[in-house]
Amino acid sequence: MIPVAFDYVRAESLDEAIAALSEHGDEAKLLAGGHSLLPLMKLRLGTPSVLVDIGRLSELSFVRDEDTYIAIGALTRHHDVQHDTIVLREAPLLAAVAGRIGDPQVRHRGTIGGSLAHADPASDLPGAVLALDGTLVARGPAGDREIPASEFFKGFLETTLAPSEVLVEIRVPKGTTGHSYQKFVRRSQDWAIVGVAVARVNGHVGVSLVNVASTPVRATAVEQALASGASAADAAEQAAEGLEPTGDANATPEFRRHLARVLTRRGLVEAGL
Amino acid sequence: MKVEVGVNGVAYERDVEPRTLLVYFLRKLGLTGTNVGCDTTSCGACTVLLDGESVKSCTVLAVQVDGRSITTIEGLADGEELHPMQRAFREHHGLQCGYCTPGMVMAAVSLVAENPDLDEHQVREGLEGNLCRCTGYHNIVAAVLDAAQSSREGAW
Numbered sequence: 001m002i003p004v005a006f007d008y009v010r011a012e013s014l015d016e017a018i019a020a021l022s023e024h025g026d027e028a029k030l031l032a033g034g035h036s037l038l039p040l041m042k043l044r045l046g047t048p049s050v051l052v053d054i055g056r057l058s059e060l061s062f063v064r065d066e067d068t069y070i071a072i073g074a075l076t077r078h079h080d081v082q083h084d085t086i087v088l089r090e091a092p093l094l095a096a097v098a099g100r101i102g103d104p105q106v107r108h109r110g111t112i113g114g115s116l117a118h119a120d121p122a123s124d125l126p127g128a129v130l131a132l133d134g135t136l137v138a139r140g141p142a143g144d145r146e147i148p149a150s151e152f153f154k155g156f157l158e159t160t161l162a163p164s165e166v167l168v169e170i171r172v173p174k175g176t177t178g179h180s181y182q183k184f185v186r187r188s189q190d191w192a193i194v195g196v197a198v199a200r201v202n203g204h205v206g207v208s209l210v211n212v213a214s215t216p217v218r219a220t221a222v223e224q225a226l227a228s229g230a231s232a233a234d235a236a237e238q239a240a241e242g243l244e245p246t247g248d249a250n251a252t253p254e255f256r257r258h259l260a261r262v263l264t265r266r267g268l269v270e271a272g273l
Numbered sequence: 274m275k276v277e278v279g280v281n282g283v284a285y286e287r288d289v290e291p292r293t294l295l296v297y298f299l300r301k302l303g304l305t306g307t308n309v310g311c312d313t314t315s316c317g318a319c320t321v322l323l324d325g326e327s328v329k330s331c332t333v334l335a336v337q338v339d340g341r342s343i344t345t346i347e348g349l350a351d352g353e354e355l356h357p358m359q360r361a362f363r364e365h366h367g368l369q370c371g372y373c374t375p376g377m378v379m380a381a382v383s384l385v386a387e388n389p390d391l392d393e394h395q396v397r398e399g400l401e402g403n404l405c406r407c408t409g410y411h412n413i414v415a416a417v418l419d420a421a422q423s424s425r426e427g428a429w
């Protein structure tokens with residue numbers, strides 16, 4: 001399977017990437033690790049006429065320990081998020097989640113920025129960043145913009161990024177005291193049939209659900225139940241509240257709701273609740 | 274577009290269409306050891322090393338590896354002397370039809386290079402991106418464990 005022909009622009013700097021996006025508009029797509037985009041292009045489900053390769057912008061691959069949060073460059077690969085000592089210490093949920101993505105070869109190529117920008121509701125990292133109340137930093141022609149994770153995901157493969165914006169950094173708060181990622185799959189390299197991310201950070205518990213809606217969603221009913229003193233088992237019963245997941249070859253809607261409850265309970269318990 | 278790619282220690286300069294996938298770039302060089310299985314990033318038959326790390330070459334563009342270095346199955350042996358991983362696959366009968374083998378061996382080399390001190394469970398997880406329709410994996414896992422031990426003993 002060969003993608004439709006396209007023009008290839010290799011960005012040597014972030015400014016060049018933004019300029020190329022501004023010039024080509026909707027015709028252009030950024031290329032990071034290529035592990036969501038290239039499979040789509042090979043199936044000809046995606047036919048951008050210009051690819052702007054940001055894969056060489058090493059300044060976008062970093063993990064920094066800031067005062068109250070850690071900052072992860074958008075081009076940091078899943079493999080590096082999984083093994084980075086700062087991430088392991090300050091945001092262990094992200095390391096655990098990155099390690100569950102696809103397989104080692106996929107993790108050697110795929111990036112955290114690409115995963116968030118692609119916004120596949122079955123992806124693992126968007127759910128984790130949402131549970132952690134992360135903030136995304138985008139740079140466009142007008143400069144930097146901070147977007148709370150809760151406002152970033154708009155719909156299936158849709159985010160609030162403008163076509164000329166590049167996601168440059170992901171920030172998540174320090175202070176994790178418990179975490180868990182429960183990913184239900186039939187084969188180890190697969191996407192989540194349902195996933196649940198739990199993060200206890202600075203006294204607050206964030207719970208988010210993967211692949212039960214067109215975006216990752218926060219399990220607010222569970223969080224509220226916990227905040228008002230419910231046990232993990234009782235709170236988890238609320239996990240499917242308001243959900244209308246779709247059915248597919250892997251799971252009926254009812255099975256997805258069931259998984260949401262069971263995995264949430266397991267996640268809360270593993271996170272020490 | 275012109276690219277210069279180091280493959281198994283040899284620099285190749287070629288003019289490619291941007292949409293050329295690395296696996297076809299390599300096969301066109303005559304290096305047909307790297308197989309295409311699924312062509313959808315699932316089976317791992319096309320696994321090669323990019324600067325020493327395993328990647329699925331059906332999902333990498335040749336232009337993305339311009340200036341970088343690739344190792345394919347052809348680049349592992351030292352003349353007549355098989356690489357310890359290849360030797361272990363042969364000794365443990367870690368292959369039957371052989372179709373998955375080049376990718377399996379390259380994935381295993383990368384896995385052991387990252388962590389030579391692995392147990393059976395870690396080998397099975399580490400090869401989750403490589404499918405084999407013949408062996409049932411048992412002998413592949415035995416081969417990788419054996420090669421990992423030889424690596425720990427300094428044989429690589």
Ligand SMILES: Cc1cc2nc3c(=O)[nH]c(=O)nc-3n(C[C@H](O)[C@H](O)[C@H](O)COP(=O)(O)OP(=O)(O)OC[C@H]3O[C@@H](n4cnc5c(N)ncnc54)[C@H](O)[C@@H]3O)c2cc1C
Binds near residue numbers: 038190314
């Ligand atoms: C076999 C296989 C299995 C997988 N399994 C999983 C899994 O289990 N869980 C999971 O979560 N994911 C999985 N993935 C997806 C993988 O994690 C991708 O790497 C990731 O979703 C996209 O990251 P990328 O760097 O490859 O992005 P690309 O494919 O390069 O880009 C994806 C999209 O994001 C845009 N983009 C990329 N970077 C930026 C940026 N910095 N700013 C703005 N836009 C940007 C691109 O224009 C494109 O539209 C799998 C992929 C494969 C091939």
Ligand code: FES
Binds near residue numbers: 313331
């Ligand atoms: S051919 Fe590349 S993963 Fe199957």
Ligand code: FES
Binds near residue numbers: 405406408
């Ligand atoms: S030996 Fe035949 S596919 Fe693995």
